[in-house]
């Protein structure tokens with residue numbers, strides 16, 4: 001694979017970063033994952049806007065424009081013949097040549113890395129088969145709206161899910177589901193309303209979520225933004241998740257409790273097909 005590092009396109013094994021990089025030492029870094037379908041970026045403008053916001057919130061300087069970054073993404077797609085999968089971008093606060101908690105001087109160069117990941121998105125088996133989730137406490141920090149690389153808590157949640165015979169975890173805080181370990185969560189009630197948690201600092205403002213709310217409205221699908229509990233999820237007609245890596249995946253069990261008939265629900269399938277229509 002050819003990867004991007006600070007202005008250069010290099011073979012992955014030649015891309016080297018300092019051991020003092022603050023992304024490595026302090027998770028002082030932000031990231032984005034943009035989906036690629038048919039060699040094209042999905043909702044790049046949305047991902048750029050969120051990246052710019054994450055940088056603003058952390059005082060990280062983003063020197064490249066939306067167009068500069070789009071071109072880097074497109075060049076990597078071309079260099080690696082990527083037709084389907086995603087592009088990972090990470091921007092760190094660089095390094096000051098030692099380990100120091102204090103931010104380095106503002107003119108210190110940042111570290112920007114991008115790489116491609118080839119994988120099935122449109123025909124991923126989980127999109128039809130669904131996934132099993134378990135709930136666990138949300139132990140993350142209080143600015144989950146900023147897309148930082150502090151991902152140990154979600155890694156622990158996924159490991160815990162796996163150890164409990166599930167594919168992923170839904171995180172719970174004060175008795176309510178916040179989001180999945182790396183996705184936004186939805187339940188469908190008996191009257192076919194889709195319920196999802198409102199935006200706040202407690203969840204990542206998903207780019208896929210935003211598109212689904214817009215597409216839902218255009219297609220007469222009712223969304224309600226409110227908190228919901230694990231118990232409501234276990235009793236829901238349908239449960240599903242969204243992210244740039246999954247788009248929309250059905251959830252077929254929550255904490256071992258089967259959802260509906262244990263297969264992908266109608267609204268979930270409809271929403272996924274509407275989303276795919278937009279990206280393909």
Ligand code: PDD
Pocket residue numbers: 033179180181182183184203204205206207208209242243244245
């Ligand atoms: N994760 N919530 C969390 C905690 C996430 O990590 C993600 C995405 C989402 C969905 O956001 P979006 O629709 O913009 O991808 C919600 C990415 C895919 C990842 O970490 O790989």
